[in-house]
Amino acid sequence: MTPLLDVSGLTRHFGGLVAVNDVALEIAPGSVHGLIGPNGAGKTTMLNMVSGHLSSSSGWIRFERELITKTPVDVRARLGIRRTFQNLKLFREMTVLENIMVGMHGQTQCEIWHALLRTPRQKAEEAAIAEQARKALDFVGLLHLAEMPAGSLPYGSQRLVEIARAIVASPKLLLLDEPAAGLNGAESKKMVGLIRAIRDSGVTILLVEHHMDVVMPACDTITVLNYGKRLANGTPAQIREHPEVIKAYLGGGVKRRPKADQPKAAEAAHAAS
Amino acid sequence: MTIDQFVQTMLGGLAIGCIYSLIALGISMIIRATDILHFAQGEMLMVGSMVGLSAYWMRDLPFPIVLLFGIIGGGLISTVVELVVYRTLRMQRVALINIMIATIGVSIVLQNVARLVWGSEPLGYPSLFDSKGIVVAGFAVSPQLLWIVILSALIMGTLILFFRYTRLGIAMQAAAQDPDVARLMGINVDRTTTYTFAVAGMMAGAAGVLLGSLFFASFNMGFITGIKAFVAATLGGLGSVAGAMIGGLIFGLIETFSGMLISTAYKDAVGMVVLILILLLMPNGLLTRAGREV
Amino acid sequence: MTHSNIARIVVLVLLIAAPLVQPNAYWVHVFSLALIGVILAFSQQLLVGMAGIVSLGQGAFYGIGAYTAASLSIAYKLPFLLAILIGGLLAGASSLLLVPIVRLKGSSLAVATLGFAIIVHLVMMNEDWLTGGSIGLMDIPHPTLFGLPVGGETAFYYVCLAVAALVFLTFDRIAHSRFGRALTAMSQDEEAARASGVAISLYKSKCFLIAAIASGIAGGLYAYHSQYLNPNDFSFQKSIDILMMVIIGGIGSLPGAALGAAIVVLVPEVLRSSGEFRLILFGVMVIVLAGTGNRGLAGVITDLVKYAIARWWHKPAPTTAAARVS
Numbered sequence: 001m002t003p004l005l006d007v008s009g010l011t012r013h014f015g016g017l018v019a020v021n022d023v024a025l026e027i028a029p030g031s032v033h034g035l036i037g038p039n040g041a042g043k044t045t046m047l048n049m050v051s052g053h054l055s056s057s058s059g060w061i062r063f064e065r066e067l068i069t070k071t072p073v074d075v076r077a078r079l080g081i082r083r084t085f086q087n088l089k090l091f092r093e094m095t096v097l098e099n100i101m102v103g104m105h106g107q108t109q110c111e112i113w114h115a116l117l118r119t120p121r122q123k124a125e126e127a128a129i130a131e132q133a134r135k136a137l138d139f140v141g142l143l144h145l146a147e148m149p150a151g152s153l154p155y156g157s158q159r160l161v162e163i164a165r166a167i168v169a170s171p172k173l174l175l176l177d178e179p180a181a182g183l184n185g186a187e188s189k190k191m192v193g194l195i196r197a198i199r200d201s202g203v204t205i206l207l208v209e210h211h212m213d214v215v216m217p218a219c220d221t222i223t224v225l226n227y228g229k230r231l232a233n234g235t236p237a238q239i240r241e242h243p244e245v246i247k248a249y250l251g252g253g254v255k256r257r258p259k260a261d262q263p264k265a266a267e268a269a270h271a272a273s
Numbered sequence: 274m275t276i277d278q279f280v281q282t283m284l285g286g287l288a289i290g291c292i293y294s295l296i297a298l299g300i301s302m303i304i305r306a307t308d309i310l311h312f313a314q315g316e317m318l319m320v321g322s323m324v325g326l327s328a329y330w331m332r333d334l335p336f337p338i339v340l341l342f343g344i345i346g347g348g349l350i351s352t353v354v355e356l357v358v359y360r361t362l363r364m365q366r367v368a369l370i371n372i373m374i375a376t377i378g379v380s381i382v383l384q385n386v387a388r389l390v391w392g393s394e395p396l397g398y399p400s401l402f403d404s405k406g407i408v409v410a411g412f413a414v415s416p417q418l419l420w421i422v423i424l425s426a427l428i429m430g431t432l433i434l435f436f437r438y439t440r441l442g443i444a445m446q447a448a449a450q451d452p453d454v455a456r457l458m459g460i461n462v463d464r465t466t467t468y469t470f471a472v473a474g475m476m477a478g479a480a481g482v483l484l485g486s487l488f489f490a491s492f493n494m495g496f497i498t499g500i501k502a503f504v505a506a507t508l509g510g511l512g513s514v515a516g517a518m519i520g521g522l523i524f525g526l527i528e529t530f531s532g533m534l535i536s537t538a539y540k541d542a543v544g545m546v547v548l549i550l551i552l553l554l555m556p557n558g559l560l561t562r563a564g565r566e567v
Numbered sequence: 568m569t570h571s572n573i574a575r576i577v578v579l580v581l582l583i584a585a586p587l588v589q590p591n592a593y594w595v596h597v598f599s600l601a602l603i604g605v606i607l608a609f610s611q612q613l614l615v616g617m618a619g620i621v622s623l624g625q626g627a628f629y630g631i632g633a634y635t636a637a638s639l640s641i642a643y644k645l646p647f648l649l650a651i652l653i654g655g656l657l658a659g660a661s662s663l664l665l666v667p668i669v670r671l672k673g674s675s676l677a678v679a680t681l682g683f684a685i686i687v688h689l690v691m692m693n694e695d696w697l698t699g700g701s702i703g704l705m706d707i708p709h710p711t712l713f714g715l716p717v718g719g720e721t722a723f724y725y726v727c728l729a730v731a732a733l734v735f736l737t738f739d740r741i742a743h744s745r746f747g748r749a750l751t752a753m754s755q756d757e758e759a760a761r762a763s764g765v766a767i768s769l770y771k772s773k774c775f776l777i778a779a780i781a782s783g784i785a786g787g788l789y790a791y792h793s794q795y796l797n798p799n800d801f802s803f804q805k806s807i808d809i810l811m812m813v814i815i816g817g818i819g820s821l822p823g824a825a826l827g828a829a830i831v832v833l834v835p836e837v838l839r840s841s842g843e844f845r846l847i848l849f850g851v852m853v854i855v856l857a858g859t860g861n862r863g864l865a866g867v868i869t870d871l872v873k874y875a876i877a878r879w880w881h882k883p884a885p886t887t888a889a890a891r892v893s
Contacts, residue, residue, distance in 0.1 A: 051762065077764035089759035091752045102752040106764020108745055112773070115744030116737055122744070129745070165763065310674060312807075362858050370621065371857040374814040377807060378853030385846040500681070500803065507678050538693040545682035549668060552675050 002065065004029040004204045005050065005173055010059035012045050019045040021228040022059070027173070027221075032195060032205040034219035034236075036212075038248060041225040043208045044086060047175050050206065051083045052076045063173065078106035080172035084162040084179060086208075092151030096142060096161055099150045100133035103165035136168035139201075140194065156187045160194075167198055174198065176207045180214045192218045216240070224248070274533070280412045282533050283526070288418040288487070290525020291425030294518045295480035296502035297509065298432065299351075299473025301517035304506070306449040306469040308369055312376040313354065314477055315499020316383040321347030321478025322398075322485040322494065323391050329399055336399070340424065340482045347478015348471045354379055355470035360463070380496060387492040395489040421483050428479050429518060432472070436514070445469055501528075501541075504548050509559050516559060523559075578822075582728055586721045595720040597836050599792055602727035604828035606734050606785035608812040609821060610778040613738055615810070616819040617747060618774045619754025621673075624665070624680030625782045625809045627687035628658040630801025632783025634691065634698050637707045637790040647710035647717070651730075651787030658783025661687075662775045669771040672757075684803045691798035703797035710791045727788055731825075734781050738821055741777070750774060782809075815856045817863025826864055830856075 007025040011018065020042040027033045035043045048054035050061060052073035060069045068076060082103070091099050108129060114122035137143045140160040145153060150161055159179060166174055176195070180188045188211060195218045199205055209215045215222065215236070222239045224231040232242045239245055274282075296314055303311045324346025325339045334342075358379055362372050400417060407416050436442040448455040448465040456462055481490075484498065502521065509520025527547055532540035551559065586595045607629060614620040636654035639645040645653070668679040691698045698704065710717040710726070717723050741747045749770055752760040761767050790796055808831055816827025834852060838845035859867050 053758065053762070072766075073761045074764050074766045077762055083762050085759065085762075089756045089762075091755040091759065093755060094748075094751060098748060098751075102748055102760065102763050102765075105745065105749050105752075105760075110745050112741060112744065112746050112777070115740050115746060118740070125745070165759075169764075358854055365858060367858055370615075370818070371814055371859075374811055375854045375857040377811060378850045378857060381850030381853060382847050383850075385843070385850065389843055389847075496804070500685075504678065504682070507675070511674065536693075539689055542686045542689045545685050548682050549679050552671055552679050553667065 001028055003027055004064060005206070006062040006065075007050065008060055008062075010046070010049060010061065011057045012042075012049060012054065013057045018228050020049070020056075020225075023223075023225065023228070023230050025223055025230075027204055027206060029172075029204050030199065030202065031220040032199050032207055032218055034215045034222040035206060035208045035225065036210075036215055036222060036239075037225035037231070040227075042228040043225055044177060045228075046225065047083070047177050047206065047208050051081060051175050074106065080169075081175065082166040082169065082171040082173070083175035084159075084166050084177055086177040086181060088155075088158050088162060090150040090158055090161055090165075093149060095147050096137065096150050096153065097130070097133055097146040099161055100136050100164050100168050101129050103136070103168040104129045104132055107169040133164075133168055136164040139167070139197075140164045156183055159183065159191075163194065163198075167201075167203060170201075171203060174203050174205045176205060176209075178209055179207070180209060180211050185213075188214050277412060278533075280414065282529055284414055284418045284422070286526035286529030287522065288421040288425075288525070289529060290522035291422055291429075292480045292484050292487075292498075292521075293502045293505045293525050294521025295425055295428065295476045295483075296499060297506035297517035297521045298429070298514060299476045300499075300503055300506045301509070301512055301514055302449070302469050302473050305512040305514075306445070306466050307359070307363070309359065309376065310373045310503070311473075312373065312496075312499065312503075313380040313383065314473065314502065315495030315497070316380050316387075317347045317351050317474045317477035317495070318481035318484065318498060319387060319490070319492065319495030320350045320383060320481070321474075322481030322490040323387060323396075323492075324478070325482040326396055326398060326485060326490050327391075336486075339399070340479060343478045343482030343485075344475045345478070347481060348475035350383070351474020351477070352467060352471045354383075355467050359470070360467070380499075384492055384496070391490075391492060393492060395491040397489055398485040400486060417487070421487065424483065425479075428476065432476070435472075441465075441468060445472075501544070504544065508548060508551055519559060574822075579732065583725075586724050590721070592720045595724050596792075597833065599720065599724045599727045600789075601829050601832040602724070602731045603785045603788050603792065604809075604812060604832040605731045605825045606788070607782055607809045608816065608824035608828035609731075609734050609738050610781035610785070611809045611813045612819070612821055612824040613741070613750075613778045613781070614774055615813050616821075616824070617742060617750040617754065618771060620771060620774065621677040621810065622680045622775070622778070623677050623803065623806045623810060624684040624687075625778065626801050626803060626805030626807075627684040628662060628779040628782035629786040629789070629805060629809075630687060630691055630798070631661050632658040632786025633790040633796055633801065634704065634786075635783070636787030637704050637796050638697075640708050640790070641704070641706065644708070647712060647791060651784055651791075654787035654790075655780045655784035658786065659776050659780035662779035663772070665775050666768075666772050669768050669775065681803055681806065684806045688798060688802050691801060698796075698798065701798060703795060704790075705795050707790055707794040707796070709794075723792065727792075730784060730788060734784070735821060735825075738781075742821070746770075746773075811853060813863075815853065815863055817865035820862070820865045823863050823865030826868075830864070 003026040005025065005027040007023065010020055010023045012020040023046060035046060037043055045054060049056045052071060056069060060067060062068065063079060063081065068079070091102060108125055110122045110125045134143060134146065137146055140163055142157060142160055142164065145157065150158065153161065163176070163179065179195070180191050183191060192214055195205060195207065207215065207219060219236055221234065222236055223233045224239060224245050226248045231248060232239055232245050234242065296318055299317070300311055300314050303309055303314070321343035325343030328334055328342035329339045358375060359372060362375055407414060409419070436446055444455070444460045445465045445468055447458070448460050448462045449469070452462045484494070501524065505520040505524035506517045507520070508524055509516025509518070524544055527544050528540050531543035535543060585598055589595070607625060611622065611625050614622045632654035635657045636650040639650040639653060640647070665680065665683060668676065671679055692701055694700065710723065712726070717726060749760065749765045752763065753765055753767060753770060757767055812827035812831045813824050814827070815830055816825065817823030835845055835849050838848050841848060856864055
């Protein structure tokens with residue numbers, strides 16, 4: 001099967017430092033691919049290059065066989081690459097529903113003059129956007145908070161709003177940047193379920209995450225980065241046994257929670273639904 | 274352009290540039306300490322100029338004393354405004370853009386109070402020392418301009434020494450760079466902010482006397498000069514003290530040379546075009562907001 | 568009918584009644600000037616309140632619109648509405664000069680627009696063949712509508728009111744559209760908006776374009792209103808005045824912008840009797856109003872009304888989500 005995302009030789013320098021060094025990555029459609037590694041391994045840099053927020057120093061990125069290495073962020077978004085941010089980036093003073101509606105921006109067309117004339121097409125589109133946004137909110141379980149200002153929500157809910165905003169337009173590829181950061185054990189379990197559910201709805205996912213209790217049950221395949229280089233690639237089971245990976249992590253990079261029992265995927269999915 | 278003209282223009286540009294530097298310094302210091310774009314900085318210059326002139330009227334004082342009065346006048350009014358207006362607004366956690374508008378309000382008030390006190394006509398200034406041309410290194414130069422450069426250099430030099438070697442100067446720098454850490458280290462950030470306004474006002478007051486001696490003093494001399502100094506500070510990199518000095522000099526030179534070479538009418542436009550180009554090509558100004566030097 | 572619609576109709580009725588209550592020609596003249604200010608404030612509100620762009624250049628577009636309408640009217644005897652419309656469009660076209668600088672952020676963008684305003688002002692001062700230079704443009708004809716002269720201050724007031732109402736409706740619809748939503752999102756988090764597919768620079772440019780057209784139309788009205796143009800009517804101080812209107816009235820609210828414009832234009836006139844103190848009082852007012860917080864006078868009034876309603880009906884004041892363009 002041709003990969004949805006195909007990255008090759010991707011490199012990024014920051015001054016003299018090489019944050020990502022000649023990394024290759026292939027993500028099969030319909031899978032959850034994890035990107036893990038110790039702190040400073042270049043995971044977020046990698047994700048930022050795929051989303052377009054960072055330009056690459058060299059290498060190329062293909063999305064559905066099209067070269068997108070130089071494509072701007074907003075165009076990639078319209079192609080169907082959406083993301084969340086490690087440090088929440090919500091439109092804090094807009095309502096939750098409006099936040100999600102902005103997520104539909106790239107997939108809708110009405111211009112200013114449609115709004116000025118209140119054309120039937122504009123009315124229909126606005127109604128469709130709102131409807132779609134409500135569905136997405138319902139999917140992450142926040143429909144009851146739709147009219148709240150986004151900034152007033154508790155941290156865990158804000159994470160969910162970000163995810164809803166990213167998936168509302170049914171993207172082809174969803175980039176999740178540490179979605180479980182700052183969540184407690186129970187919330188993390190729900191997050192795993194949510195990630196699987198999003199995948200099951202037909203969205204391919206690239207997941208950057210520290211927490212092994214999220215990565216292992218959520219991912220179908222995993223790439224391990226260390227010092228900007230690709231260390232290993234494989235299924236969660238292969239990665240867990242990989243000698244190089246074990247060595248890299250013995251240096252102390254894996255964050256485990258006190259109660260780090262591996263939740264079963266099925267159980268987690270149940271918890272989320 | 275002959276070499277002689279070039280030297281004259283150069284000196285003229287440096288002189289006016291020094292004046293811009295003095296005001297831009299204050300604007301930059303205030304931005305670094307409080308993030309406030311201080312639109313009333315030009316009014317501090319105007320008040321300094323007026324106070325200096327009044328002192329001269331009362332008693333035929335020598336120029337350095339007039340300058341000192343200007344410095345004190347600018348410093349005092351700046352301190353009062355900070356204590357009465359800006360500190361109150363900061364305490365109420367008013368948004369920055371509102372404080373910026375309040376500085377425009379301060380500017381309106383000071384201008385019109387000055388108009389009440391000193392009238393609306395431009396007021397002649399005593400010339401700075403002797404206005405007869407002197408010959409330096411084979412070039413006839415105006416001592417007026419030369420003195421402006423020398424006095425500005427002295428004032429800015431003193432400021433640098435103050436920031437480097439005095440406890441208060443170092444505390445002010447620390448507070449401007451990282452208020453939270455400074456607080457932890459026992460620095461009273463509110464107080465250093467007030468001192469920042471005081472010092473910024475003193476610089477502007479000095480600039481007012483120097484600018485007045487070059488042209489004249491009037492109630493509305495400050496606003497446009499302040500805007501130009503603000504542009505100069507942006508040129509150098511907003512928030513960088515060294516950048517403000519260099520930005521002021523460059524802006525003065527650009528203005529004077531383009532007035533000479535292109536047209537007097539469009540000399541300000543050239544400065545603005547350069548500003549926009551620099552913002553586009555070097556978004557952080559010539560010197561970035563490192564703030565570690567000076 | 569919603570509360571906001573009732574409020575709009577009440578305000579409209581009051582504005583229609585204003586020249587009847589105060590028929591003094593001088594005051595009606597000033598009221599028209601206030602309405603022109605309201606249009607300018609709306610244009611600034613689109614930039615600051617919706618898109619989060621602080622523009623210090625609206626005075627320039629105002630001037631371009633004014634000089635264009637005046638010149639067309641003097642030289643080609645163009646009808647009033649057409650001249651104003653072309654003035655607005657030319658101001659809009661000139662906003663395209665800002666396209667290269669829209670990628671600047673925050674205060675850099677503000678300073679760059681200020682630079683633009685200063686350059687435009689210098690052109691008005693110095694290009695005598697185009698603008699009459701520092702002497703200005705005189706003998707701007709009286710406006711005519713569909714061949715009929717717009718006679719007297721009151722008639723002109725109603726023209727200004729109609730234009731201001733039209734601009735209000737336009738901007739209100741923009742605020743509640745996909746475009747407006749994208750602007751608000753952009754003002755709160757540019758990166759996140761971009762990641763949702765908003766082409767930031769394009770949207771900022773469009774925003775400048777629309778705001779410039781509105782400012783230019785206001786300029787055209789001003790040209791017919793004063794029948795004499797001087798470059799100093801359009802100095803950067805004007806740009807700052809326009810920003811001040813929005814901050815005083817309240818960032819993000821169109822009615823707030825209108826209120827701010829009314830204050831900035833009318834208060835100095837009302838205080839005229841206090842002679843030399845009027846601008847000092849005005850300055851003090853600016854400082855005090857700036858201190859009322861981000862929502863400006865509109866916010867204070869809304870809070871007071873809510874408080875009053877709560878007291879009278881003995882029920883808690885309704886809490887709304889963020890106060891934005893309504």
